[in-house]
Amino acid sequence: MKLKRPDCETCPVRTLSIFECVDKVHLSEISRTKGFSAYKKGEVIFREGQPALGIYILHSGSVKITKTGVMGREQIVTFAKVGEIMGYQPMFLEEEYDISAVTLESSTICFIHRDKIFKLIEEDKDFAYKFIKTALETTKKVTEIVSSLSQKTVRSRVAESILIINQEFGEDDNGFIQTSLSREDLSAMIGTSSESYIRTLKEFKDDGLISTKGKLIKIEKLGELTQIAEIYNYL
């Protein structure tokens, strides 16, 4: 659903984004020409294979970034936080999106056409620097995910995924992680079956490492969980 565009200059989300230091002239051009839409939970923002015409910025809500793997199985590559940009690598390479973005809750999203981004990169050195830094950080994150998936046991990866969602979504006042992902989403983070994910959660509960309330998870023993997350299985 298209909505009235928020003004970039006064937008609090901008301070969390790579547009933080962009000058007034460029900001007003972006503000005037960007798209701004509302999405319901579970809606696709962009899909693998579509031409990457620009970048998306999460204005409110939360989003999972997924990639289709072997046998069409969905892998969650990462989550986007408010202020984060999505789809910028294929946009820069002028390719199709190699990932999909799907909302995890009601969300609002800004869209900036790639011509505007290329202009900013050419004319604003600070923005270009931030853009490169973000791209390299993402590459580092993806390398870590690949290494983790190929070298760690399911137990270790489940522990790691709990630490990741804790870091990404934060905790409520009672210490529960502030997201309720489906079991399919949880298992798609680590490339295992949902049965095996839930079985491992049960083991962690029995060992007192975590507690749960419905779909909410609370870390009870952070140190032990962190140790399990870092165990490498070279066999």
Ligand SMILES: Nc1ncnc2c1ncn2[C@@H]1O[C@@H]2COP(=O)(O)O[C@H]2[C@H]1O
């Ligand atoms: N989608 C989910 N997100 C978080 N926890 C879940 C989800 N589905 C099931 N669980 C938890 O996994 C636990 C496995 O052990 P239990 O059956 O005791 O309780 C289960 C739930 O609390």
